[in-house]
Amino acid sequence: MAGDRSAAAPLLLVIYLWAGWTQCLQILPGPTPEEKAVGDSVRLDCRFTVDKNDIGPLDIEWSRTPPDPTSSPIIIIDYSGDRTYETRVEDMKGRLHFSSPDPKNGDASINITRLKSSDSGMYHCKVKKSPGSKTKPMKLEVSMKPSPPTCFVDGSQEVGKDAVLKCSSQGTPPITYIWTKQGSSHLLPSTAVADISAGTLKVKNATLDYSGDYKCVARNRVGSSECVVKFSVSSSGNNGGKIAGAIIGVLLALLLIGIVIWFILRRKKKTTYEKEQPFEIREDVPPPKSRVSTARSYTVDSQRSSLGSMSPSNMEPYKSHYNRLATDELEHPPSHNPHLTPSYKVAAPSLNRMGAVPVMIPAQHRDGSIV
Incomplete structure (x- = not known):
């Protein structure tokens, strides 16, 4: 033991x-x-x-x-x-x-x-x-947590049509996608079907009540990210009005551009024409032809010009002849011619009283040259 x-x-x-x-x-x-x-x-x-x-x-x-x-x-x-x-x-x-x-x-x-x-x-x-x-x-x-996802609407956004809301993110799988509608209830439409793996939200037979902001949250084991997309459902009539308005706006813009281009080209053409024309002095109106003068007709103006060109010493030989011509004019007035402008004549006695000196008036041709 x-x-x-x-x-x-x-x-x-x-x-x-x-x-x-x-x-x-x-x-x-x-x-x-x-x-x-x-x-x-x-x-x-x-x-x-x-x-x-x-x-x-x-x-x-x-x-x-x-x-x-x-x-x-x-x-x-x-x-x-x-x-x-x-x-x-x-x-x-x-x-x-x-x-x-x-x-x-x-x-x-x-x-x-x-x-x-x-x-x-x-x-x-x-x-x-x-x-x-x-x-x-x-x-x-x-x-790697999900990156900020990309959200968009694929398909028509008209009443009665089907559309798909898509959400995509990058990160370490598995990634799940959760869709919610922004607002008081956060409830999705009754006809909407969500795929948490693919990130899609299929909406069938859309109505005006489906319009709003939809949020997608991409989540994995280490984090999450989100994005928001606007889903605007409208009637076909409204879309037609928008399209018509857009077309009218485009046409008006094109018309305005055409007017501006026409104005610029017209002004440029005018400027080019002015630069090409030489500077010339043009006589638009021909000078008036001189009236036919006779030795027996004269005006006060012609007498004055003649008086200014002759001295008193040279006028003595013509004094007697001047008095004879003036007397003949008073006794035998010229025949009336409707095509000639009447001349205003002054009698010799009146000219003598006015201090005029008798002069000899040279005969003139039709074109105004001295014969």
């Missing part, structure tokens, strides 16, 4: 020592990372405790295994000898660091900022302090 006890004592000691070593270093349970979106930040939790029996140096090592099962784990950051060694992964530089400035105080968690799709994978936090060593695995999934 005593021999059995002595044989079991070494085994109990080994079990006791093994239990003590395994219970000295512990990684505390913490939140597991949820699925994150591209551009977000994440904290991978890894807190631990040590015992006085853990006497070796503290080593912390973070590694990542890509989603591809054939890929090997790579060390992304580690802590050893009271010193942090930054990541050697090129696409994680500047985005990965320990959460605590001094990880040996029991917090080996890391933060990753500006997440990328390539950050997805299995992460391992390994804490070692001789004689203890623990590892905690955790999975990180980085997805």
Whole structure:
């Protein structure tokens, strides 16, 4: 009996020592990372405790295994000898660091900022302090949230017609699409059928009550985006009026453009014509022909011009002849000619009283030249 006890004592000691070593270093349970979106930040939790029996140096090592099962784990950051060694992964530089400035105080968690799709994978936090060593695995999934969707109406927007409202977005699948009508009730028309996977909303036999703003929300596991489209249902008559108005407007615009072009061409043609014509002096009205003068007819004006051109010393030889002509004019007046303009004559005695000097009037030809 005593021999059995002595044989079991070494085994109990080994079990006791093994239990003590395994219970000295512990990684505390913490939140597991949820699925994150591209551009977000994440904290991978890894807190631990040590015992006085853990006497070796503290080593912390973070590694990542890509989603591809054939890929090997790579060390992304580690802590050893009271010193942090930054990541050697090129696409994680500047985005990965320990959460605590001094990880040996029991917090080996890391933060990753500006997440990328390539950050997805299995992460391992390994804490070692001789004689203890623990590892905690955790999975990180980085997805792309839906981009702002594109919304539009495909089909006729007339009363009694069918139309399809479409919504499309880019992101990590699966993406679901939810349609609602803006307003107090947010209820879709009774004839509308929505496809949450394709993002379509089919509206049959549309009525005027279906008009309004419709919102589409695209959502996946990491985020959502939305867009709004206006659905305007109108009667055929209204559409015909709109079309007629548009045609009339176009015709009026074309007419106005034609008038402007005609005016510009006309003005340009006029300017070109004026530039091409030489500057000439034209005599539009011929000069009046001189009246036929006879030696026996004269006017006061012709007498005055003659008087101005002859001196008194030269007029004595013509005085007697002048008196004889004046007497003959008074005794034998000229016959009336309807085609000639009557001349206003003054008798010789009246001219003498006026101080006129008799002169000889040279005969003139029809065209005004002196014979």
